[in-house]
Amino acid sequence: MTDRPQLYGADYSVYVRIARLALLEKGVAHDLVPVDIFAEGGMRDSHLARHPFGKIPAFEHGDFHLYETGAITRYVDEAFDGPALQPADAKSRARMNQIISIADGYVYPHLVWGLYVECIEKPKRGEALDEDRVESARGVALISLTVLAGLLSDHRWMCGDRLTLADLYLAPMIDYAVEVPELREMFAEHRNLGDWWQRVTALDSFRDTQPSSWRQKSANFLFA
Ligand SMILES: N[C@@H](CCC(=O)N[C@@H](CS)C(=O)NCC(=O)O)C(=O)O
Incomplete structure (x- = not known):
């Protein structure tokens, strides 16, 4: 297990891109682990274990697992140093x-x-x-x-x-x-x-x- 954040998804996905934008704007080193939900043969069980609704992105930070882009991006903003991506007031x-x-x-x-x-x-x-x-x-x-x-x-x-x-x-x-x-x-x-x-x-x-x-x-x- 790595402590380096792992984002699972494909670069064509709107929601994966939102999460990547947040990670990059915070300056958080991470890996994009390719998962193609539209691949022939259907969704792999390994991804359904990460995201029971079968969507992308899914996210891991050490042993902390998360899905839903709203939760991921707010976590990234709050858990890491870097410019705040949410207003204070x-x-x-x-x-x-x-x-x-x-x-x-x-x-x-x-x-x-x-x-x-x-x-x-x-x-x-x-x-x-x-x-x-x-x-x-x-x-x-x-x-x-x-x-x-x-x-x-x-x-x-x-x-x-x-x-x-x-x-x-x-x-x-x-x-x-x-x-x-x-x-x-x-x-x-x-x-x-x-x-x-x-x-x-x-x-x-x-x-x-x-x-x-x-x-x-x-x-x-x-x-x-
Ligand atoms: N509510 C989810 C939406 C994620 C979402 O819709 N992702 C799309 C790709 S941009 C997806 O996985 N679509 C596959 C499908 O609907 O089967 C989130 O906020 O992360």
Whole structure:
């Protein structure tokens, strides 16, 4: 058993990337142990022992085992030295948790699965998209971007002047979503979101965690 944190998952996963971003921003040396949940032959029992719901990521620090990205990232922030990734005051922390809930509850299912997977991944695989799903995702995307632009206001980061878990949650989700031309147009309506996105894409941690199959993208495409 090693005391060096082990993160189990695949680099294409939004949630694995969120955990990696937190580890990198804290400066925590760790290993990404590859687990492909979509691999042929199904989920291996060894992973189900780590994550009974069969999802990624799972995390180990010595004999401490954890799953669920919210728990992992908060643990990483609190158990290790490095810059705080959660605001100290109650109102800002509540705002951060609200944005994380928005990311989990609306952005991930609708912008990543409802728009990115339906409009980009399915056509690549020759599969028909689900028009109803896209239509409802479109509505949620409009609300999500308007709400996030409002919460961001004229701050540098989602919860003020410092990078927090709220930014790290949204970043990998938005990275997939902005592949969808329609979503990019909605995004470009909010100048402050574009400025925030440029800051996100300039982070070393963001660049260092790009999915291996992912082409390098520029933040400037929004204004091209
Ligand atoms: N609630 C989980 C969600 C994790 C999650 O949905 N991971 C995706 C990959 S990004 C997954 O494992 N999907 C496999 C599946 O749903 O079968 C968390 O916060 O960690």
